[in-house]
Amino acid sequence: MKAADNKTPRKKAVRDEDVRDEDVRDEAPRSQDSSARPFRARTVRARGGLSVRFDVRSFTVVALLLVAALAASVALIGTGDFPIPARDVLKSLLGNGDTGQEFIVNELRLPRVLVGLLVGASLGLGGALFQAISRNPLGSPDVLGLGQGSTAGALTVIVLFSGNAAEVTVGALVGGLATGLAIYVLAWKRGVHGYRLVLVGIGVSAIVTAVNGYLLTKADLVDAARAVVWMTGSLNGRDWPQVWPLLWLCAVLLPLVLGNARGLRMLEMGDDVAYALGVRVERTRMLLMLAAVLLTAAATAAAGPVSFVALTAPQLARRLTRSPGPNLMAAMCMGATLLIVADWASQRAFGADQLPVGVVTGVLGGVYLLWLLVTERKAGRI
Numbered sequence: 001m002k003a004a005d006n007k008t009p010r011k012k013a014v015r016d017e018d019v020r021d022e023d024v025r026d027e028a029p030r031s032q033d034s035s036a037r038p039f040r041a042r043t044v045r046a047r048g049g050l051s052v053r054f055d056v057r058s059f060t061v062v063a064l065l066l067v068a069a070l071a072a073s074v075a076l077i078g079t080g081d082f083p084i085p086a087r088d089v090l091k092s093l094l095g096n097g098d099t100g101q102e103f104i105v106n107e108l109r110l111p112r113v114l115v116g117l118l119v120g121a122s123l124g125l126g127g128a129l130f131q132a133i134s135r136n137p138l139g140s141p142d143v144l145g146l147g148q149g150s151t152a153g154a155l156t157v158i159v160l161f162s163g164n165a166a167e168v169t170v171g172a173l174v175g176g177l178a179t180g181l182a183i184y185v186l187a188w189k190r191g192v193h194g195y196r197l198v199l200v201g202i203g204v205s206a207i208v209t210a211v212n213g214y215l216l217t218k219a220d221l222v223d224a225a226r227a228v229v230w231m232t233g234s235l236n237g238r239d240w241p242q243v244w245p246l247l248w249l250c251a252v253l254l255p256l257v258l259g260n261a262r263g264l265r266m267l268e269m270g271d272d273v274a275y276a277l278g279v280r281v282e283r284t285r286m287l288l289m290l291a292a293v294l295l296t297a298a299a300t301a302a303a304g305p306v307s308f309v310a311l312t313a314p315q316l317a318r319r320l321t322r323s324p325g326p327n328l329m330a331a332m333c334m335g336a337t338l339l340i341v342a343d344w345a346s347q348r349a350f351g352a353d354q355l356p357v358g359v360v361t362g363v364l365g366g367v368y369l370l371w372l373l374v375t376e377r378k379a380g381r382i
Contacts, residue, residue, distance in 0.1 A: 058330060061330055062330050065333035073116075073340055076109075076347070084104065111239045112236075112238045113340065115238040115243055115246065116336075117336045118336075121332045124338075125257065125328060126141055129295075129328075131314050132264050132267065133285055140310045141292070141296040142310055142365075143205065146179055146293060147176075147305040148209050149179025149208050151305050152175045152208050153176065153178070154172040154301070157170070159216070169242075169301040170301075173301050177297055231304060231305060233361070234357060242302045253294060256287070257291050258329075296310065307362045308362055308369070311369070312365050313331050318330075342357050342364065
């Protein structure tokens, strides 16, 4: 009788535990403010104990940004001195258009659009990494001086060696990597912390900007004009040789970054918390900073220093997803969409090859930064 009495509560306890576990699986975490988070996180469990948690709102935002980027790409391909309807652009991309349109679409305009997508995605992802590592919304490559470092490398090749396009690309990569290494070394003091990283980056940016001005004063008229055009940031004349290196670099670095996304989320909560949760802090930080520097330097080498995309794309992505964390995929898609839409707007407003995309992103990014500062001041945070 006692054995039966002991078994009955035990079975009931097991059943209650199963019910509680089922509730955990079926119910999504609820936000305290349902109006601020209309979409909830979901957990999908597969057999074998594997589970994947994703935020429905973030997933929806990423999907919509991808659709917007593809639609803007089709519109951009059809824009130019020889306009092509969107239907004919799609036919040409699928190999069903006429010979003239296929040549214009696939050989002249498609490489430019692909470079724009890859550059925007690289800058958006690099900006999200730097802002998460520094835990500062101003910790972007624009502020830290990585773009200026790549510019210094390119100017050195143009002014001192009169290098060709391939050599300018290599110079920009070397300049960006050297600047990133200098910032990391100067910011190191028993680790690299956010505010110190930003302050050192601002100082390095000022020094490198002065070096760039000096190089321009030493250039002859032809090289100076060529350098100024490159420094503006433009997609004009971009071809397949700029597409493939950037594509391969993104294909290698994206899995590496996403594989360390959990560690990056832990780093945002502070080094002590990350250590307690088993994250190898300095190794993860150094690896992700190297990936961000490579992405920024490669994007600058491909299109010149396109300003403010790396600063605004991660913040806009976070405002759309309303999700904590670095929002890497959303920032990457936002960067690609911003750059393509800016290039399309410049062509529609000023004609093909009249206004470099770097000018448009600089104006829009400056307006966004002023709006952000005013908003933060009204909220009493600055």
